[in-house]
Amino acid sequence: MTSDAPTRPQLRLFLASPRGFCAGVDRAIQIVERAIEKFGAPVYVRHEIVHNRHVVDRLKALGAIFIEELDEAPDDRPVVFSAHGVPKSVPAEAKSRQMIYLDATCPLVSKVHVEAQKHFDNQREIVLIGHAGHPEVVGTMGQLPEGTVTLIEDIEDARTWQPKDASNVAFLTQTTLSVDDTADMVALLKQRFPTIAAPHKEDICYATTNRQDAVKMLAEASDLILVVGSRNSSNSVRLKEVGLKAGAKAAYLIDDASGLEWSWFEGVQTIGLTAGASAPEDLVQGVIDAISGHFDLTIEELVEARETVTFKLPRLLTTA
Structure with missing residues (x-):
């Protein structure tokens, strides 16, 4: 007995490793979560804690209020400074107002x-x-x-x-x-300037370097590269650019599975998938699930490096 169900086209998906959250992003998100647990809602966050809409929306639901300048926060509620860092004037102002503040700078x-x-x-x-x-x-x-x-x-x-x-x-x-x-x-x-003073160790962080090297591996193996990340995320935008420069025929930056255009897949047999350092892994899985609904998918991980870095949380959150 033969099946009348149409066979789905085959597609090979290469998954970049490492991808997604880096240690600095993971720490910054934990700082907001722990601050809400310790001090209750609301906790104010100056600027998006990391550049990802999904992360920001989830933290809003927990009780975070995102602001652009410190004068938008009341004196009596904790404030968190984003992973990107702030000018010295910002903690100075928080001190002068006797605010509780947590610095989530990477x-x-x-x-x-x-x-x-x-x-x-x-x-x-x-x-x-x-x-x-x-x-x-x-x-x-x-x-x-x-x-x-x-x-x-x-x-x-x-x-x-x-x-x-x-x-x-x-x-x-x-x-x-x-x-x-x-x-x-x-x-x-x-x-x-032959005598120019350079950083003792490269300023571009290990996670940025590893993710860009992994995307170069994807570019060699894939007809199409997808980068999960927000458009205001510098490292995510760079991943798309690096993929194209490394020889990918096409590369797209998408927030999540809803950003997929099936026309991109025409004539494509191999696809590379990665995520910027501020993009959660569940968004990557959502993209894989969406693609597997249209194709007979085989998945292979391309490992460029293994990351074991972790950063400590501020003492204010680890003491009773």
């Missing part, structure tokens, strides 16, 4: 802040490679007096920047940039 971003202060103390002219207006860039530049740090956004900026003293300069980078694009700018700065 420790790898805090490392860049410390480097910035050291260069300033050594009277170096500082350039920051990054994207104008990104909260991490605003926070890093806000560690020092206004006008102290010059922002470099592209290779042309790196080519034209003119310091007052070319023998006493330093550079920093945003942690979520394209490793390859940043390398080109750094190489040019080092060529122009």
